[in-house]
Every structure is written in C-alpha cells, then in structure tokens.
Amino acid sequence: MTDYQYKSQQEHYPERSSALADSYVHKQNTKLTQVIQQCFSKAVKVVLQARTLPDNATALLNSTLADDSASGNKINRWFNLHIQNTQDVSKDELKLWKSNNLTTMPPMIIETYLDLRQLTQSQTVVLNDENGNPWTVAKSGGKKEVVLERWLVEFDQSEVSGSIVDELPLIYKQAIILFRTIYAFARLMPTFKLRKRLMVNKSSSKLNKISLGNKILDGKKPISSKGRIGLSKSIIPTQMLTTESHMSSKQFEPIQTSMGTLKVSIAYRNHNDFCIHDNEEVLSTHFISMDSTPIGASVHKANNTSMSVSPCSSGHPALREASPSKRAASPTSGGASTGIPSVIAGSISKPSFQPFKIGSISNSPPQGSHNVSSGSYGGSVERKISITSNKSTSNASLAAVLRNPRGSSSSTHTTSNIPIANSGNSGHNTNIYNMSFPRSISSSHGSNMQHDDSVFSNPDSTTNTPKFSTSFGSRASRRFSNTSIRQSTPVASTLAGTGRSVNSSIAPLSGLYIDDDISDFVRMIDSKGDLRFSSSLNTSGSAESKPLLTYNQPPPPGSDALNRFQMLKSQHQQLGESVSASLILHHNQLGSGSGSGIGITGSRNSSSSRKSSHSMRSPSPSMSGLYENSHTRVGERAVASTTHTQTVPANSSSATETTTSATTITPDNRGSIAYSNTSFLRSTNKLLATAYTSTTNAHATIDSINVSGVSGLATSPSMYQRTREAATIHYENVFEDDDDDDDVLRPKSSDRSESKAIGTSRDVAPDSDFDDDDLLFTMSDMNMKN
C-alpha cells in the first residue's frame, strides 16, 4: 500500500515538472497540514491511552495490540508509534483539529481530572502529602472535579522557520521522537501513578468512587472552572509544600515548520495520592453529641459548620473529616454514651495530626509565657498569641492563595486576596505589640471572626468581604481555629490563672467587630474553663491515641499531658531563648539584611517546628521579615527584611513573646509534624517575603486597615512570576484556571497571518478515522532511498 502510494505520487511528478513552483509548495503544504493534523490526533491518542481508566482492569490488559485485529480496532500507525485507536474520543470532539485549514485550528487542551461525582454522602476525598498528612479535597456535594493535568498542543503560526524544501522528513523524524517522549513521559507523571492505583482498586471499595475523566477542549475558549478545583489551586496549602509549587510543567521541544511551530506542553499536579475517607462516624458522633451535651453542642456547632460548609478546603490544613471528628469525639466522649467516639478517635488517629499540631501549638503558649514572659501577662500574651497563631495560619493559607499561580484573567482575585494578607499581618502586629490599640483588637477579632467565617471562605472567597468591611472578609478558613481558641483559652485560664481575665476582656473587645454569636461563643468558652481544660488536654492526648477524656474529668489524664508539656518545657525554653537571642541579634543586623543564619535553621525537627510556629504566628510583618531573613538560606529575599526598619521597635518588644510561644510548641514531636512544619515554615517565609511590600503598606495605612491601600501589592507581578517561572506566559494563560467560573482563559491566540492561509481545496487525506497508515513517512523514506 505504501509502495503504491509512493508510486502514484511519483507518477504525478512528471506531469508537474513544468508546473509552477507554487504547485510544489502547495503540495508540500498540503502534506504538512496533514502531518500537523495527525500530530493533534496522535497526541490525543497517546495521552489518553495513559489516562483513561478502563471499565475494568482486565479490559485494559486485553486491549493491547495483540488482539487489535480480533477486536476490529484499528491501529494508528502515524509517527511509527502503533497505538490503538481510543474509542473514548468521539470524532466530534476532534472535529476542530481535523480541519484542513491550519489557520483556524485552535490550540488543543487535553485535560485529565479526578471525577468526584460518585462520592457518597459520607465520603470525603483527601490528598496525602509527602508525609502522609491528608488534606481535604472535597466531599460529596462539593466540587465535582479536580483538574489534575492539562496538555496543550498548538500550532503556532506566528513562528515560522525552516525551508519548505524537503522539510517533511525532518519534521517527521522530530515528530517520531516527540511522540515517543510523550508516551514515556506521560507514564512518569503523577497522574499515571494515580491511574494505576485507581485501576488496582477499582474493585475494592477504597477508591472506587473516584475516577479519572478526560476532556478535549478548545484552547481558544474560556475554560470554566465551575464546580471544579482548578489546576492552579493547590489542595495542599502552599506553605506545606516541600516544593516550590503544587504543580509542575514541562514543555516539549517545539517542531518548527515552514507554516508554523508545533508545541506541546503540560502542566500537572505533583501530588497524586488521593484517598477516600468515610466520615459517617463523624457525623453520627456529631449528632449524638449535639443531643447529649449543650457544650458539646456548641463546640460542635462550630465544628459542624466548618465541616459541612466550605466545599473545598484547600488551603486548609485541617483535615475536615479528621479534625471535626476529633473535636466531636473528644468532647462527646463524655457523652460517649454510645461508646462510638472512642473507637472513632482511635481509628482516625492518623489524620488527626494536623489538627493536633495546631492544637498543641495553641495549648503550649501558656507554659511558655510562664517561662519567659512576665508572669501576670503571660495569660494574656498567650491568648493573643493563640489567636494570632490562628490568624497567621490563615495568613499562611492566604499565602497559598497568593502564591497560587493565577493567570492574568484572575488578577482581580489575587488583588482581593493580597490585601487580606496584609491586613492580617498588620493586625497581627498591632495585636501582639500593642494590645491597647483598638486596631489590634479588631484585628484579633478579625482573626476570630475569621475562624467562623473560615467556614465560608475559600481562599478566594471575595464574597465574604462585605461582611467585614475590611480586609478580613476573605481570610482563608481556619477550620480548627475555633478549636484552638477553645483549647488555648482554657489552658490559659487554668495554668496562667490570669487567663480568665484576659479572656473576658477579650470578649467585649470581640463585640466590637464580631458577630454576637462569636463573642457569645468566646464568652461561653471562657466561662467553662474547667471543661475546656480537659477538652484541650483531651485533644493533645488523643493525638497520641490515648483514650478520650470526658469533659468533666479533667485532672488525671490531663495532668499526664501537662506533665509531658512540662517536661518539654525546659527544653523548649532553651531553644526559645536561643531563638529570641537570635531574634535580637537579628534586630541588630536588620539593617544589613543579610540573613544571619540563626543557628536553628535546619538543625532538628523540634527546632524547626518551633521555627515554623514562629512564622506561623509571625505576628508582624517585620517579624516575618526577620524570620524570613534568618531562615531563608538564600539571601534572595534579604531585601524584605532590610526595609523593615520601621517596625523594629515592635519587634524587640515582642520578641520575647513570640519566643515564648515558640518554645512551648510541639509537645509531641512526631517526625512528620515537625517535617511538615518545616516545610510550612519554608513556604511561609516565602509568603511573607512576597507579601512583604504589602506588609509595609499595611503599616503605613495602619489607621485604615483597608484593602485598597494594599492592592498595589496584589499587582506586584514578582509574586506570581516567581511561582510560575517555569512556564511561559502563554502557557500560563492556557493552563490557568481559577476556581471562579467567569475566569476566561485565553491561550494566546497567535496572530495568524492570513497570508499564510493555504487553500486546502486539494484533498488532504480524508482520514476520518486517523487510521491511515504511515504513508507520509514511508513515502519520504522511499524517496530518499532512491
């Protein structure tokens, strides 16, 4: 057949020998057009072969080429890579790229997503990070899809090169290699590993409710992210990532032709360890507790909210399922009339890492305050800190948002987010340093509010903003923030003694800016010191899978936990001192801006986690600057700290406090926690650095913690340039998608020079099935042979 084809071509040439050069060009272009078309369809086949989940695993095994003749499936032989035609792609889907007119051929996007539609009511999808910490992705009723990767195939006619003379063999050779590399690389990517796992677990109940889906999209059209988690959105909070970004990208070597350049690139998520968690128990526990204990109920209420709302908890460390269940379980266990809770807690002990880490952090401060800070204020300090910590954590998640690569189209969102971070920072500052300032109060409350609010606020939730006229509106949600408050407060009151008064003072303050609900809640919490004490202990205890404590059973097990903390105290104190010392040092060196490596840096888990706690709390921008300075090994962001001079005084005063809190953190040094902390810290630093300018702004505009002042930051391009350095702008645009529905993604519509348009009246291999044999290659080879 190929021979025949070749001969027939040959026969035509003589007649044409006298024809115009146009004829030759025309013919070449026709063939080239066909090759380009085939490139598009081949890309689809190669990619989808590695991305499609067969109905069952055995089908796939059988579907290898061995039985292609039997099954009647045709094989696509183009580019010398024999691949079975995928049936999943309808011709309609590919119609756009079968046009004979390259000038109208849009970029093609092959998208693979995780399909969550089959989730049952009680299931939650989580994504495990490198350390096995689960992060909630979505639960049933929430987002329907999680975009995992996108391939972009395009023929860019603005880039023309090469001579038309006999370019085909060369192009073809390049295409042969291109598709081999695509074939191989597609199987090294995380999504392929996920697919393998899904295939294996297809029959088991573990993962059979999530599956992979693929879409072929017109790259010229806006991509709607409605109901889906876009590729640009990190599920694991950015500050927890051990890598620069939650996604990677790769561009294959473009193939240049006389009519344009064929480009293939990918953007994909780095993490693939999706799992399903059942949260039935959690819910039932929750309801039981609601019935049994009023207190529990209120607590639950908070938890519940966070649980049920916030469809996508990305940016949220707390595992939705785990943390609420934990919370629910521990308080209830007193009401554990059902006996369920303890079991649950045991079973879920692993996921509970996250929450506990936070919990422990907020718990620990009181002791720290005793140690380091002046006694009487210890409680209050602690209180503040705990709030701040929550807040700062949320800031961190904001950081995630900030760092999230966003396309130009989504710039508005970025803007809205950034200011928030600013306000948060400034709030922190004030809060920690100048407790007497109303502003600080408001900020602290903002953070409180935020917890509540967090429920509704996705990182991008601009909708919340109106509620709190200021920037607090859109903090990222802190699911467990309620919890931490609850915990810290009781501890403070119990341990510090002054805690109560502090708390009470807070409540009114909260009245200023917070809904009554919240202040009530806070007040209630305050008034129930005993209970809370035990509950907090509970939490920490349960972190280690200890039996749950009932609400009203404070001392014995609780004291255990306390003892543990006490034992850690000295150790922590030591470290804390060194930290503070280094901080002070930093002060002095601030001007220099050179990150004098505080000894802590990579040293130990505990120290690193401590550091992280610092940064988490990082109350003031300046502080963050300091930390940034000390912790970032690279001097790249030294600038940030240098400019911070204005905030220095505040720093010095607050240094102790911060240190205090820092020292007492990490009661239980689980490696994983420490590790994640470290990474957290790392990215937080980055965040802070990035937000740096903004923080300064915030300082300046401290009187009006208004978003507008900060918006300048949002636009500072450096921020997301850094995160997306790998990708070209064009690329970004195409792959960018946002959680927002109206985001319009416009792949660079290359200015197609119409002059290049080639009348493709000539019939261009009407291979409707893409099944053609590899004629072209054969032909060119044969030609050369002669």
Place this chain on the structure above:
Amino acid sequence: MEFVLNLTAERSVVRESLKGVIWTIFFHRLFGPITPVTNEFLNITYPMAADLPDLDSQIDDKINQLIRRSFDSNGSTKTAKTGHIAIQFLDKNKSKSKKKTGWFAKAEDSEELKVWEIWIIQVQCLPLDEPQSGAQESNSNNNSSGNANNSGNGNSSTSHTGTNNNNNNHNNNSLSPSIQISISSFEENLTRVIDIADSHKNHIPPIMTLESSPFPYVISLHLPEKVKEYKGEGNEEEESWGKYIKKMLD
C-alpha cells in the same frame, strides 16, 4: 553525541533499573514502526517496544555480564561497586557512497559504520541493605519474572505496584535508604533520557529504512574510544539529501 547517565542502584534492584534505563533509551532510538508497551519497576513505568525479543535478550545478557563482572566478582559485598554500559548507535556512512557512486552503482564501501551517538550509563551499585534485602530481592525477582513477555500495561507487576502505592507513605519509611536512592535515581534517569531525546534531535541521521531499528547498535561493557563527532555531518547530509531528492522530483 555522547550522553552520560549516572545510575545508582542497590544490588537487589540494579538489574531491573538498568534494564529500565536501557529500554527507555532504545525506545527513543527505535525510530521505525514499533508497538509500545510498558513495564514497571519500583512503581515506575518505563516504555519498551513489543516484539523485539532479540534486543530484549541482548539487553539482559549485557546486564548480566556487567553484574557478574563488576558487581558480583571482586571485593566484599559491603562496598559500592561501579561499572558501566555503553550503547552506541551507528550509521552506514552514506557520504562516501554518495560521492563515489552516483546513480547507478552501490559503492563497496557503503557499509562502513560510523557512530553517531553514544550513551554511557555509569552504574554505582550499592551493597545490599541487610535488613531489607530479603524483601527487596524478592520484590525485584517478582518484577523480573514478569518482565519477559510483558506486553500491555505490566500486568504482573501491577498488583505488586498497587500494593506499594497504597502504602506509599509507610512504604517510603520502611524502605531502606539505599532503595530509596535507587528509586529516585531510576526515575531521574528515565526523565533524563526523555529530556535528552526530546532536546537533541538534530544529530540524528536521516532515517532510511522501515525497520524498527533503522540504525545498528552496539551494547558493550567497554567504553568506546573517542566518539567521532558526527552531528554536524548528519545535518549536512540531511540537507544534501533533501536537495538530492528535490532535484530528482523536479
């Protein structure tokens, strides 16, 4: 062109790692029509070409030789060993024949072979990790047994991998450091081969046949002497052939 890969693998996984890397190289150098299949090792999937038993067994043989000679022969089993494998791709030297023969006669010297590409895989073979070795050895055995006629998507190893994956996090902890190094080195090298193949295309001579392996190749345990630089020539040749054909067509 010469490309050097550095592969680190623990003794129990060195065989399959090497095989994966070498197959990935060949996958990108078998320019002719091939049917791609995949194989899996250490939960990493690499490409192979189906129906090339000769190549497959040749690869196995060379790896066995290398292991016997460099890793299992001398010295204690406690120290890391090094070895290397070189893969050369050759081309019939067309330039000569073209000059001398013209249209009608095939030149006698057209069979002269020229190396146009060399891949050198430098292998560092880590000693067995004592506590883990048993389990790992059995793992690798499983995999290699599934290798032979593994078409499709690694059926035999799939289940194995699935298990691996399920416990991903725990597994990483339980794997010995050497194995972890091996895994990442393996994956890195596969990625590297792909990147090289993607980014270096110009030196590849014109493809003149429809065999799956258009160019002769040599797998050897000896480092070849100086590689003859062929890339420039290759390009020229391609162009000149183009002109040649054009002339013919006109």
